[in-house]
Amino acid sequence: MAALPRIAIHGLRKAFASGTVALEGIDFEVGDGEFVSIVGPSGCGKTTLLRIAAGLEKATAGSVDVNAAQNRPEALPYATVFQESSLFPWMTLRENVAFAFDRLNLDSGERSRRVTAQLDLVNLTRFEDAYPHQLSGGMKQRGAVARAFAVDPQVLFMDEPFGALDEQTRVQLAGELLALWERDRKTVLFITHSIEEALALSDRIIVMTAQPGRIREIITVPFARPRDPIELRADPEFGRLTVRIWHLLRQERAS
Secondary structure (H helix, E strand, O other): OOOOOOEEEEEEEEEOOOOOEEEEEEEEEEOOOOEEEEEOOOOOOHHHHHHHHOOOOOOOEEEEEEOOOOOOOOOOOEEEEOOOOOOOOOOOHHHHHHHHHHHOOOOHHHHHHHHHHHHHHOOOHHHOOOOHHHOOHHHHHHHHHHHHHHOOOOEEEEEOOOOOOOHHHHHHHHHHHHHHHHHHOOEEEEEOOOHHHHHHHOOEEEEEOOOOEOEEEEEEOOOOOOOOOOHHHHOHHHHHHHHHHHHHHHHHHHO
């Protein structure tokens, strides 16, 4: 018997009270351990789609099933990372990461061990006592990613987590995210405006139409893992796929 997909979305529709239809007829599944990115024109409903999948917003019609139920008291079924780091300004970085464990039944020793391990993985141990205003944008996003991975979720929802960063920092953090993901292959649904970022990270890319958002095409990314987001750009197929997706998006803007 085939394993159930971690995320299954069928016939999804989202209309707002104003009458605006944000999403129409969305159908796709994300398998266990799969990294799927969504790209599309501005205003096509990418973030709305992710918020519905993460249980933060309700659909008007259709079904959304996130198969992340678990019986482990030391883990959460899923976690979410947003474009803004969402770190609490009155907490140190260490306290912010530790906050993720408030819903888990962990003793203080295990909590401390896991916070230390995650800060070490994202190279922020020496900044653990710093407050968010003392950190760069890249450091704050590392902290947000560390907090998400610390609770060992089966599914991770990420909404433009590096979108506000400069290109150099963005590529560097994409490489760090890949290294974290390779360690235990969480199921990831990732929103981005960057085609290059989607190609570097993903197993598949969902290209959406302009509003109302529909799925225009789903592209399988052919590159072997593990990957280096910088070296990958030298691959001619990377350039070809980048142009292909750009053409799809340009056709949406022109229509």
